[in-house]
Amino acid sequence: MSIKTKTIIILIILSLTPYIITMGILGNAYRSDLEARVREDMQIQLGITVDRLDQTLRSLENDLRFLSSLDVMNDIITEDLDQRIFNLLLLKKQDLDLVGDFFVLDSNEYVIASTDIAALGEIYTGERFVQFAVFSTFDERRIGTLLVDYSQENLTRLFPQTETLNYLLLPLQAALPQNLQREEYILVEKPLEQGGQWRVVLAQDTDYAFSVLNDLTRVFFIALMIGVFAIATVAYLIANYIVNPILALSTTAESITRTQDYSQRVVVNRADEIGQLSIAFNHMITGMQDMIARVREEGENRLKLAQEKDRAEMLQSLSNKLSKYLSPQIYESIFSGEKDVTLSSSRKKLTIFFSDIVDFTGTTDKMESEDLTQLLNQYLDEMTSIALEYGATVDKYIGDAIMIFFGDPHSKGVAEDALNCLRMAVAMQKRVKELHDEWQAAGFTKPFRIRIGIHTGFCTVGNFGTENRMEYTIIGSSVNLASRIESSARPDTIYLSEDTYLLVKKEFQCIPVESVVPKGLSEPLQLYRVITEQDEQNLIQLDAQGVSLMLEKSTLTAQTRKQLQDIVQQLDSDTDVS
Amino acid sequence: MRIFIAVILLLSLPAHAAEYAVVVSSNSTVQAMEIAKIKDIFLKKRSFEGELRIVPVNPIGNDPARTQFESEVLNMSREEINRYWVNNHFQGISPPTTQASLQSIKRFIETVDGAIGYLPIDMVDASLRIVHEY
The missing domain is CATH 1.20.5 (Single alpha-helices involved in coiled-coils or other helix-helix interfaces)
Structure with a gap:
């Protein structure tokens, strides 16, 4: 049930309670009290009426008593020959306006005189409402009876003529008429003192008795109805006054919840x-x-x-x-914003590194592709890690070859760049040697061997290509020379150009090896081989007067060994001869 | 009607010395009575004749029989008589009973024991006995 309905009901109940209490009092307490008052008034009215009737009857008795005592009553003896008694009775009847007749009977009950002419001479058998014995005035003996056949009309006509009060003259023991035995009447009764066993009943219609109360109740009821309507209207208005803002709140909240439109507001008035x-x-x-x-x-x-x-x-x-x-340096340079990704280039002196795997094609032909890619990835990954460790710029991978340069985008100086490149190359060779064992343990019967060529010279470095596709790389003859040096290198070695050698010779032991003639140049270039820790055990070098010798034991064939032994034996022979 | 005619006839008769008679019932024990006794009886000074209660009866009004009786027997005028009965009324003595007609008086005398009245002589028959004439 809504608050609105509850409010209306509560207001109606509260407002109607006084009405209902008043109606209850009017309907019960006042009704009982009014009935008592009405009954009391009726008793008074009835008492007056009964007194009047008693007085009438008493007067009648007195009249009869007086008549019976008159001297003329002696005419009973002479059978009222002179009709004196008749005249007397007739006058009395007229005087009383009696409904009924007087009768004078002799001692044998014969009618001597009467206002009813037809009854004369007959034995009287009628009603004897009031009768008195008649005694002679001269000897006090009973000579007859004076009686009256008294109609009730003589009394009922004395009843007050009202439309609302019903008087009834009934014998004491007689039952009430059927129409009065209902509850629609208020009844009071009182016996007559005179005239025998009679009682007067006064009945009043309750509708009339309570007409004032009923009218008042009706007025109250109409007022109640008007009040109910007015109260209901007021209650409805009050409920609306109270509840409508709450409903507006609820409706607005619901609307906000439904539409998620939080710009809605409740009107506050x-x-x-x-x-x-x-x-x-x-x-x-x-x-x-x-x-x-x-x-x-x-x-x-x-x-x-x-x-x-x-x-x-x-x-x-x-x-x-x-x-x-990309090379991490290039990557960082580009992504740190140091370099714009535009088609631009500059000329720098760089140390260029090339390496490739010796007889890669021959080595890999017999391998499964999965093993090949695994080996190659591991190799390139290891090499790239070493390169990044030394600050190199990995330019590209060309099949099994790796192109690296030092000096761009970050440079520690040309010499230091060259040294770092050499350190990197040595580390790579050392790592490849270590990987030999792992690969062999993994079942790869022909592990990779690499060769490295390094050159230091001027290059053009930058982004090359088109606006849609660019490549950060280096170009120039130095690049080609470095590649050429690499291809000239022997397996497991590092070859340098003289330009590089001059930069690193203080730190790295190198030996001059064969010369190459780069494309576009007429004169050969002297190449140097870096002596690594492995080389120190493997190489036998002798530079002295009359001899310049370098032996690489691992690569010596049996034939070469025989030739060397022959040379030694020849030298021995020459010494013995001399 | 017959009674009325009889009365008219009686009244039309010429007066003579003894027109009226004081009568009692023929069954009565009362015999002839002197005028003084009759007067006492009608003035209610005397109620008994021996053991018999005497009941005097008068005609009403100015009946000639009564007028004649009052003047000749009672020897009193109407005023004296009225004064007499007024005085006696306060002593509880009331005048004799009356009848409206002579016929009624005759019936009364015939019916009531000890009754005594007066009638014209010609009305007296065997049922009555004359105790005095006037």
């Missing part, structure tokens, strides 16, 4: 508690709207951040993927 509630509601909605705007803004910001984060992560992922294709 009152300053009471409900108005304050509405104001508080509006403030709350305003607060929620602001909060939601902030949350939305924060959400949008977070979304942007998330999107940016996703994009950043994507870019990071892409860049990570790109980093695999």
Whole structure:
């Protein structure tokens, strides 16, 4: 049940309670009291009437008594020959306006005189309402009877003629008429003192007796109905006055919940508690709207951040993927903003490194492709790690070959760059040697062997290609020379150009090896081989007067060994001869 | 009607010395009576004749029999008589009973024991006995 309905019901009940109590009092207490008063008034009225009837009857008796005592009653003896008694009775009847007749009987009950002529000479058998014995005036002996056949009309005509009060003259023992034995009548009765066993009943219709009360009750009822209507109307208006703002609050809250439109407000047109509630509601909605705007803004910001984060992560992922294709230095330079990704180049003196796997094709032909890629990836990964460790810029992978340069984008000086390149190359050779054991343990019967060529010279470095596809690389004759040096190198060795040798010779022991003639040059270039720790055990070098010798034991064939032994034996023979 | 005619006839008769008679019932024990006794009886000074209670009866009004009786027997005027009965009324003595007609008086005398009245002589028959004439 809604508050509105409850409010209406409560207001109606509260307002109707006095009416209902009043109606109850009128209907019960007042009715009982009024009935008692009416009954009391009726008793008084009845008493007056009965007194009047008694007085009438008493007067009648007195009249009869007087008549019976008159001297003329002696005419009974002479059978009222002179009709003196008749005349007397007739006068009395007329005087009393009697309904009924007087009768004078002799001692034998014969009618001597009467106002009823027809009864004369007959024995009287009628009613004897009042009768008196008649005694002679001269000897006091009874000579007859004077009686009256008294109609009730003589009494009932004395009843007050009212439309609302019903008088009845009934014998004492007679029952009430059937129509009066209902509850619609208030009945009071009183016996007559005169005239024998008679009683007078006074009946009054309750509708009339309570007409004032009924009229009042009717007026109250009409007032009640009008009151109910007025109260219901007022209650409805009050309920609306109270509940409508609450309903407006509810409706607005529901609408806000449904539409999520927090710009809606409740109309506040009152300053009471409900108005304050509405104001508080509006403030709350305003607060929620602001909060939601902030949350939305924060959400949008977070979304942007998330999107940016996703994009950043994507870019990071892409860049990570790109980093695999770019040198970390190039990558960092580009992604740190140090270099623009534009078609631009510069000329620098760099140390260029080339390496490849000796007899890669022959080695890999017999391998499964999965093993090949695993070996190659491991190799390139290991080499690239070493290169990055020494600050190299990995230019590209060309099949099994690796192109690396030092001096761009970061340079520690040409000499230091060359030294780092040599250190890297030595480390690579050392690592490849170590990998030999692992690969052989893994079942690869022909492990990789690499050769390295290094040259230091001027190159053009930068982004080359088109706006859509660029490649950060170096170009120039130095690059070609470095590649040529590498291809000239022997397996497991590091060959340097003289330009590089001059930069690193203080730290690295090198020996001059064969010369090469680069394309476009007419004169051969002297190449140097770096002596590594492995080489120190493997190489036998002798530079003295009349001899310059370097032996690489691991590569000596049996024939070469025989030739060397022959040379030694010949030298021995020459010594003995001399 | 017959009674009325009889009365008219009686009244039309010429007066003579003894027109009226004081009568009693023929069954009565009362015999001839002197005028003084009759007067006492009608003035209610005397109620008994021997053991018999005497009941005097008068005709009403100015009946000639009564007028004649009052003047000749009672020897009193109407005023004297009225004064007499007024005085006696306060002593509880009331005048004799009356009858409206002579016929009624005759019936009364015939019916009531000890009754005594007066009638014209010609009305007296065997049922009555004359105790005095006037």
